[in-house]
Amino acid sequence: MNKKSHTDYFKGRQLLIVTKHEKEKAIAPILEKWLGVKCIVDHTLDTDLLGTFTGELERADDPLSTVRKKCMMAMEQSKYDLAIASEGSFGAHPSIFFSTADDEIVMLVDKKNNLEIYSRELSTETNFNAKQIHSVDELIAFANETKFPSHGLILRKNKDDFTLIFKDNRNRRTLISHFNKIQKSYGSVYVETDMRAMNNPTRMKIIKAATKKLIHKILSVCPNCNTPGFSITEVKQGLPCEICHAPTRSPLSYLYNCKKCNHLKEDKYPHKKNWEDPMYCDYCNP
Numbered sequence: 417m418n419k420k421s422h423t424d425y426f427k428g429r430q431l432l433i434v435t436k437h438e439k440e441k442a443i444a445p446i447l448e449k450w451l452g453v454k455c456i457v458d459h460t461l462d463t464d465l466l467g468t469f470t471g472e473l474e475r476a477d478d479p480l481s482t483v484r485k486k487c488m489m490a491m492e493q494s495k496y497d498l499a500i501a502s503e504g505s506f507g508a509h510p511s512i513f514f515s516t517a518d519d520e521i522v523m524l525v526d527k528k529n530n531l532e533i534y535s536r537e538l539s540t541e542t543n544f545n546a547k548q549i550h551s552v553d554e555l556i557a558f559a560n561e562t563k564f565p566s567h568g569l570i571l572r573k574n575k576d577d578f579t580l581i582f583k584d585n586r587n588r589r590t591l592i593s594h595f596n597k598i599q600k601s602y603g604s605v606y607v608e609t610d611m612r613a614m615n616n617p618t619r620m621k622i623i624k625a626a627t628k629k630l631i632h633k634i635l636s637v638c639p640n641c642n643t644p645g646f647s648i649t650e651v652k653q654g655l656p657c658e659i660c661h662a663p664t665r666s667p668l669s670y671l672y673n674c675k676k677c678n679h680l681k682e683d684k685y686p687h688k689k690n691w692e693d694p695m696y697c698d699y700c701n702p
C-alpha cells in the first residue's frame with residue numbers, strides 16, 4: 417500500500433473557516449500556504465449560538481467541546497467536510513499570579529479522513545479588562561490602558577445587564593457620547609475590552625500563533641501510516657538526578673500515539689540531557 421503524504425490529505429480541498437469575527441485574516445494565509453487548501457468563510461452560519469464574547473449568551477460547554485461543536489455545526493449547515501474553528505478564554509492566568517491570560521484553541525476537523533487536530537496557545541499578552549466607572553476621566557484612563565482605539569471597547573449598564581449596550585465605539589467621540597447616554601440614566605457605566613477578534617489585534621496575534629502551532633502538528637505525520645497530527649499524547653516523568661540517581665519530576669520521555677493505527681513512539685531525553693540538575697531533585701534539594 418502506498419503511503420499518503422500530508423498534502424494528499426488536504427491539497428486542493430475547500431476548508432471552511434468558522435468565524436463571524438474575521439478570524440480568517442489570521443488563519444487563512446497560513447493554512448493556504450502549508451496545506452494547499454482553499455479557505456472559505458460562510459457568513460450565513462450562526463456560531464453565536466454557542467456563546468459570544470460580549471456575554472449575552474453564556475457559553476454552556478468547556479472551550480474544547482465548544483470549538484468541536486462549532487466545526488460540526490458549521491459542516492452540518494453547509495456542504496463542506498473540512499472545517500476549522502477557534503475559541504478563546506480570558507481571565508486569570510492559571511499559574512502566574514496577578515496576571516491575565518488569553519487561552520486560544522484552534523481546531524481542524526476533517527470528516528472525510530476522520531481527523532481531529534487541535535492546538536492551544538496560552539499567552540499573557542492580552543488587554544482583557546473590565547470595570548464599573550463613574551466619570552469620563554475614568555473612561556479615558558481605562559481606554560488608554562487597554563489600547564483604545566486600535567482595540568475596541570464595549571459599554572453597558574452593568575456586568576449582568578445587556579439591555580443597553582454599545583459595542584461599536586470606533587473613536588473617542590462616540591465612546592464618550594455613548595458613555596454619557598448610559599450614565600445619564602443609570603449613574604455609572606460598565607466598560608469592558610472588546611475581545612471579538614476583529615476589534616482586538618492582540619488577540620488576533622495569539623490566534624495566529626495558535627494556528628502556526630496547529631500547522632506544526634498537522635505536518636507531523638505518523639511514521640507508520642503517515643496520518644497527520646502525530647503529536648505528544650503523554651509526558652513521562654522521571655529524569656534521574658545527577659547526584660543520587662533518584663527519578664525527578666522532569667520529563668524522561670515524550671510519548672507519541674497515532675490515533676489512526678495506534679503506533680507508539682517514545683522520544684527519550686527530549687531536552688537532550690540524560691541527567692537532571694540536583695536542584696530539581698526532591699531528595700537532594702527538598
Ligand SMILES: [Zn+2]
Binds near residue numbers: 639642674
Ligand atoms: Zn499511524
Ligand SMILES: [Zn+2]
Binds near residue numbers: 662697698
Ligand atoms: Zn538527587
